Amino acid sequence: MKxxxxxxxxxxxSSVGKTLIVAGLCRIFAQDGYRVSPFKSQNMALxxxxxxxxxxxxxxxxxxxxxxxxxxRAFMNPILLKPNSDNNSQVIxxxxxxxxxxxxxxxxxxxxxxxIALETYKNNIENNFxxxxxxxxGSPAEVNxxxxxxxxxxxxxxVDAPVVLVGNIDIGGVFASIYxxxxxxxxxxxxxxxxxxxxxxxxxxxxxxxxxxxxxxLTGVKTLGVIPHTDIDIEDEDSLxxxxxxxxxxx
Numbered sequence: 533m534k535x536x537x538x539x540x541x542x543x544x545x546s547s548v549g550k551t552l553i554v555a556g557l558c559r560i561f562a563q564d565g566y567r568v569s570p571f572k573s574q575n576m577a578l579x580x581x582x583x584x585x586x587x588x589x590x591x592x593x594x595x596x597x598x599x600x601x602x603x604x605r606a607f608m609n610p611i612l613l614k615p616n617s618d619n620n621s622q623v624i625x626x627x628x629x630x631x632x633x634x635x636x637x638x639x640x641x642x643x644x645x646x647x648i649a650l651e652t653y654k655n656n657i658e659n660n661f662x663x664x665x666x667x668x669x670g671s672p673a674e675v676n677x678x679x680x681x682x683x684x685x686x687x688x689x690x691v692d693a694p695v696v697l698v699g700n701i702d703i704g705g706v707f708a709s710i711y712x713x714x715x716x717x718x719x720x721x722x723x724x725x726x727x728x729x730x731x732x733x734x735x736x737x738x739x740x741x742x743x744x745x746x747x748x749x750l751t752g753v754k755t756l757g758v759i760p761h762t763d764i765d766i767e768d769e770d771s772l773x774x775x776x777x778x779x780x781x782x783x
Contacts, residue, residue, distance in 0.1 A: 536659075538663065540724075541665065544697065548731055551595070556599070558596050562602075567662045569602060569661040573611060573653070574610075574649070576614075577614065588628075607627075607652050611623070611648065620632055646682045658691075668683055668684040673717065696729055701732055714751045715751070727756035
């Protein structure tokens with residue numbers, strides 16, 4: 533088997549298009565002849581999928597696995613949070629319900645959860661796939677949560693993954709969000725970001741070029757490309773989807 537490699541897609545915030553970009557990369561790598569798996573160490577979803585062993589995982593990860601011509605498996609999403617209320621969630625580990633916790637209790641278990649995420653990755657992903665495309669959650673610039681983080685830079689650190697940062701230009705302020713995200717990170721985390729992608733763009737990308745140069749001069753990170761706005765109906769991350777905006781999730 534070819535030596536295992538990985539890449540991680542993180543975003544300046546939720547709903548920037550991480551799920552779709554991961555799915556696209558999985559399809560590209562699979563078409564190039566590699567065995568590829570998505571991996572999201574922690575996800576939050578009210579509506580889960582049941583794999584061939586009867587284990588639960590997020591539907592976003594399912595789409596990504598199918599894009600890479602793989603059977604969706606719970607080890608691709610080892611920690612799944614299913615909200616019960618504003619204050620607590622059911623914690624599903626490797627496809628099985630483990631316990632219910634509020635945010636404080638959940639974060640207090642971060643060392644054990646990181647261990648679970650890493651062991652699952654090493655045993656099931658690294659040993660069986662040529663490439664893993666990891667997906668972050670929300671933003672890596674939640675600096676108050678860095679010591680507990682196991683889905684963004686915390687996970688990238690555990691598996692030594694290079695990071696591509698995605699920004700959503702459709703909501704405005706994309707250069708500010710990119711700059712702010714990068715500059716809020718500590719130096720080691722900042723070094724992991726190898727490129728920037730601007731997503732959901734409408735118009736002529738030539739007008740963006742001065743911004744690319746400014747951001748590169750300020751941060752040292754190049755813009756890899758611009759993805760046009762496309763209406764594609766895929767599963768949203770429930771915590772911030774318009775479909776589920778009546779829910780306020782604090783974990």
